[in-house]
Amino acid sequence: MARVQRQPDARDVAPAVQRLRVHFAKRGRLRFTSHRDFQRVFERAVRRAGVPVAYSAGFSPHPKISYIGAAATGAASEAEYLEISLTERWAPDVVRKTLDDALPPGFDIIEAVEPAPGARPLADRIDASHWLVTLGGVSTAALAAAVDAFMAADTLPVERVLKDGRRTLDARAAVVSLIARGEPVGFPAEPVGEASGPESGGVAETDPVGRYAILDLVVRHLTPAVRPDDVLTGLRLVSDLPPQMSPLVTRLAQGLLDETGRLADPLAPDRAVAAGSPAAAGEPVA
């Protein structure tokens, strides 16, 4: 009557010896992937590439990869972050290149850095996002008027369906800056690659007649998060913008908001330490 106990042997689990912070982009048609889709694709790329990722112990071991604040399905991003733990030390740039080669075009690894000893968690270096939203069927002038009305409002409650039912968020409270533009300034180029083929990516063609407009937006991360969609809803509340504007949303940056309203690169302190000038990091060691 011996009860059979099966415990996984902890000695089987190779310990993590290195942690890397990875900055990556989600571009073109891959903006339609959900965060879960990206996770699966990334974990498979890690396996194919033979990057020695560490696994958690237990009955169903998981690769030790943590994701920080993923952009929503449908939004492209130039500024996504994750952390990965390895069982062997690899040069960060080798990891960057190996993973970038293994990932489909559109998921592009921009940088990998090793965090400085005692560095603050990545999540603590991010409290806002910079977004660019291209809107179809709207003139820059109409959008500018809506933006003025939006910024003039004290609060702009908008409704959204969340997991726990309908919630009302204040779209205005989270917005640090909001600008209507006619030119896609700083908009990332479409990646060239096999999967892009002859098809269009997520970038609208420049239209001199002005049937499109661009919204430049900095949003503070609050709970629950206010997304570019919510800001669009808010803009419609204070103007007569059309309901369907086929928005193309791209996150340009994430980081800590400084007094001037700019975002500090969350990897800059680690990069500075890695480059041998901890003083330049400008971050107190925790």
Add this chain to the structure above:
Amino acid sequence: MTAVLGCAAAPDSVFPRLEPLLMQVSKPVQYVGGELNSVVKDWAACAVRWCLMYPDAYEVGQPNQGVQILYEVLNELDDVLAERTYAVWPDLEALMREHGIPQFTVDAHRPVGAFDVFGLSFSTELGYTNMLNALDLAGIPVESRDRDDTHPIVISGGHAAFNPEPIADFIDAAVLGDGEEIARTVTGIVRDWKAEGRPGGRDELLLRLAKTGGVYVPRFYDVGYLPDGRIATVTPNRAGVPTRVSKHTVMDLDEWPYPKKPLVPLAETVHERYSVEIFRGCTRGCRFCQAGMITRPVRERSIDTIGAMVDAGLKASGFSEVGLLSLSSADHSEIAEVAKQLGDRYEHTNTSLSLPSTRVDAFNVDLANEFSRNGRRSGLTFAPEGGSERMRKVINKMVTEEDLIRTVTTAYAQGWRRVKLYFMCGLPTETDDDVVQIASLARKVIEAGRQASGTRDIACTVSIGGFVPKAHTPFQWAAQLDHQTTDVRLAKLRDAIRADKQYGRAIGFRYHDGKPGIVEGLLSRGDRRVGRIIKQVWLDGGRFDGWSEHFSFDRWMNAAEIALANEPVNVDWYTTRERNRDEVLPWDHLDSGLDKDWLWQDWQDSLSEVEVEDCRWTPCFDCGVCDTMGTDIQIGPTGRQLLPLTVVNGKNG
């Protein structure tokens, strides 16, 4: 909307028009393509262009082995391209119709109507309405007779193609059996016909296909009916068209090691693993099992090919799970070696191995143990299929209650916590008592399991599916149980399990109502008149009939009433009616190799509760397949090894 057949200029991608709509639909990633190992070839450089469809949602269709194999087999030919399309959900369908966007492939987003051949793989008949919808969205007339030289040739395959009569009006051709070789044969015929300047148009191309004897072209056969509604005759109406069309059998699976480069989806799908068929065919002789009847004989893939495929497939995909597929995987002559050597190779790599295990014996538990070396022993599935000893004799599932108890006892004793038992309801000659006996069987399983494991923390799930008689099986003559009786019988079983104060709480019970089974039965054994019902259902909005939230029994019954108004037959006639020996069955002109007299004898043996052995280990019992098809049983052991063994340890080399 449709391009000229085989036009040299590449049709425009629909993606620029599709993309702005994608944020309005659920799970847009399923429509964007871009999967690892997908192929986009130069349109103009290809002489023959195939569009392949699994007519269900992407999440179900993408992992389909048949489509993936053909996709690779065709794309390996220099002057041939193959792309894929799947059923679009109603939210996108509405937008596509509103914006005039045609059915498209996910590979290069080309319109389906521009291809030369549109091949659909049906593993279930419930995809028929999705086919009509895809044709319509593609701008291809849904009825074969309305198509002209600008439209693709529409070919169906898969297990349901063994009785394609219900969709005879909608397809141009059907292919029975293994697709690897015949897909290339069809390609060659299309290539030659196009190179010759398409002599005789579409009709000539179909005739050339039909004359091979391996492609069924329904329009070249006339069906005559008796006054009572039964079929009188099925006769060819063209010179050179064979009286019977044969199935295809790939004899050396080692020559066809596909998929080599599995398609890896961006979207979440139902099976995310590298699957390798370890053999095809099954001669266990379960009488309800169409797959086991139509895929004979058994042809094993050798252990070294399996080893090489798994190695290459995992490297090409990054999958962390391997599925060893077949109709009864534990029956591979070297399965123990396959299991042990794969287990050794992938130990400590977080790669899991799975074997759809259904056979009820202790050996299966040993295999399952081998496959769960690192992982948790959670659940094991066994399929006794019949609830009573008597039923198991009727269906030729040779498992005694003793076998079952011994097997589950072994499983529980070795640390497995949950055993799932799969049964069928509505089998020929079945009574309420045969089904209610499942409750006492489950009770004995829990009792034995608690003793063997020394814990009360074990469970048994009873899962029941409704039996649907299928073409080319000994039960093709049987009456299907009506859905009302099915539901009553299942309710009695549910009550019997719930009434068990001592063990009932440890027994889970899963079942479905009997209505979808009636529609499946109608489509499985239907004839050409059933096509009118399918079309009516589609016109009435029927789509995704395999999904309970989209399936409507009433829509099917109403459509049948309209479509069969002037016929002496109705849904009951197709489903709950037992057939006589002399009745011409709608699929008699389609040759699975099985001798009709042998099937009849097996049906009679079934009614007398006489069992038939497996011909792999006993003398041939003359089912007819090998003689008719020129095939033979191909099994090991080969005595070879999996691979020159290198233990993968998860570290980078």
